[in-house]
Amino acid sequence: MYRLIRAALVLGIAFLLCPVAHAQMFRAYLASYGSDSNPCTVGAPCRLLPAALNAVATNGEIWILDSANFNAGTVTITKNVSIQAIPGQVGSFVAVAGGPALVIASAASVALRNLTVATNASNPGTDGIQAKGGSYVTVENLVFEVRNASNYVAGIRVTESGTRVSVHGSAFHSCYYGVQAGDNTWVEISRSKFSDCQNAAVYAVTALGGSVTTVSVSDSAFGANYIGVFAEGQTVGAIIRVSIMRSSLAGNTYGIASVNDLAGPSTTVTLSGSNVTGNVYGYYQDGATLESTGDNLVRNNNATIGVLTPVSRM
Numbered sequence: 001m002y003r004l005i006r007a008a009l010v011l012g013i014a015f016l017l018c019p020v021a022h023a024q025m026f027r028a029y030l031a032s033y034g035s036d037s038n039p040c041t042v043g044a045p046c047r048l049l050p051a052a053l054n055a056v057a058t059n060g061e062i063w064i065l066d067s068a069n070f071n072a073g074t075v076t077i078t079k080n081v082s083i084q085a086i087p088g089q090v091g092s093f094v095a096v097a098g099g100p101a102l103v104i105a106s107a108a109s110v111a112l113r114n115l116t117v118a119t120n121a122s123n124p125g126t127d128g129i130q131a132k133g134g135s136y137v138t139v140e141n142l143v144f145e146v147r148n149a150s151n152y153v154a155g156i157r158v159t160e161s162g163t164r165v166s167v168h169g170s171a172f173h174s175c176y177y178g179v180q181a182g183d184n185t186w187v188e189i190s191r192s193k194f195s196d197c198q199n200a201a202v203y204a205v206t207a208l209g210g211s212v213t214t215v216s217v218s219d220s221a222f223g224a225n226y227i228g229v230f231a232e233g234q235t236v237g238a239i240i241r242v243s244i245m246r247s248s249l250a251g252n253t254y255g256i257a258s259v260n261d262l263a264g265p266s267t268t269v270t271l272s273g274s275n276v277t278g279n280v281y282g283y284y285q286d287g288a289t290l291e292s293t294g295d296n297l298v299r300n301n302n303a304t305i306g307v308l309t310p311v312s313r314m
Helices: 002-016 048-053
Strands: 024-028 056-064 075-077 081-085 089-093 102-104 109-119 130-132 134-143 153-157 164-170 170-172 178-179 186-190 192-194 198-207 210-220 220-223 227-233 238-245 248-250 254-260 266-272 275-279 281-286 289-292 297-299 301-306
Touching: 024 048, 048 056, 048 075, 102 275, 130 134, 130 164, 134 153, 153 164, 164 178, 178 186, 186 198, 192 198, 198 210, 198 238, 198 281, 227 266, 248 254, 254 266, 254 289, 275 281, 281 289, 281 297
Parallel strands: 024 056, 056 081, 075 102, 081 109, 089 109, 102 130, 109 134, 130 153, 134 164, 134 170, 153 178, 164 186, 170 192, 178 198, 186 210, 192 220, 198 227, 210 238, 220 248, 227 254, 238 266, 248 275, 254 281, 266 289, 275 297, 281 301
Antiparallel strands: none
């Protein structure tokens, strides 16, 4: 009996001495005055995003308490999470040292709200956000200023199969590409603004035969870009479907371009309820299909190239 009691006491003491495992939190917090040695609570916030990602539970929330930059290099997000700054504050993530600011890992579901994504001026990175295969990314009220003259960088790059991205109420300025959508991806853009993009503000492109790429743009504005919306079929058997609804394309070099680089891709851009005005070229159509539902305003452009085919809404 004595041995049993002694063994029980030893086990009990060992249990008490073991470090307590801390459960991950539903909400983690970041602040400019925080420290990554903190527990990421509202009273003791962390400083950089990787620490908050380690502290927060899957399907949890990360709240940014004040305006500052919250990454030191590329941050890869591997869990379902939302990241947002509190009203009146702006959390910043910067692409630096030849890498993207944020990478959304395959199959992760991530929501980003009230943030700024930029490129470091003295040591520039590449893309603002890269969304990997099978991920689902919601972007709301973000500002993108991703510029790097030596790279074909994008505010958001969506090029891996099965990826879905929804962009709402966001602004893209001085990007090479604003949003790039590749093979077997789905991108929805609404109530957003694109300006001063060096190439295409929205770029849908295919490189894989049999792939289907779908892009929907609504209630958005494109101005002072080289190309507002560009759909480019590069591979036989690939399909691109782009719809532009209730949007303004004004003051660009090319408002819209719908192109097949060779015979075989199926590329269609459909324009509905939109204004295409004051561009150098209102539209450029070559080997692909550019459709109009008949309720668009296309005028005061210096020129148009190709055919704008009228189609019924039905």
